[in-house]
Amino acid sequence: MIIIDTNALVVLLVGLIDTRLFRNHKRTSIYDEDDFTDLLRTIRSLNQIVTLPNIWTEVDNLLNNFSGNYKYAYIQEITKTIKETTENYLASEIGTSSPHFQELGLTDSLILEFAKECKLLITSDSKLSDHAIAYGIPVYDLVKVKNERLR
């Protein structure tokens, strides 16, 4: 099982629609086709991915403002990706009980909790990555990989 966070899932979906869109969205603005290829290589198969309902809600809130042809492409890609991946439910109370809730918020607290059961956390959120690493959770950190490439 691989859990993927909101920002990384936004990168995945935007890349699946059209990698040229990365520069148009602030959450994906530092990424390019090479980063997307590396992400796909890390995921290998969508059916390995596990998400939470909170993650999909955040993703849709961030991406549902596409217009024209991209709106249709977005609907197609998110529908297909939701179908091919697995969704697990974690009660919000687990998140609010987490010692990280104050710092990370509800969704990331739940991701951190669930990631302890997963073989990998894929994230594009540096703060979540810091916390996960502190717990010894294996992390593929898109921001870290990108910044290593920039140096």
Place this chain on the structure above:
Amino acid sequence: MKLKDLLKIAEDELSDLSTVSNPDFRLEQAVKTDSGWEIVVSFLVENPNKPSNPFAALAPAFQFERIYKKVSINSEGEVAGLFIYNNN
């Protein structure tokens, strides 16, 4: 201007804000504007609230915390503004 140039400009400008030996300075966002670039960077600082924070008994006492800053860079590659940035 390339992303690596933006990262270098911000890192040079903000490096004094952290006393951590490896602040893990990162470019998080980079959006081109009419007058240059607006970027978001993050880096680690020592956690100043660790001993006195009323939630300290509940929260894990990490030695470092990551902070985010929004930086405006003009077309000449100069830092034109530095802003608080909330990552949530």
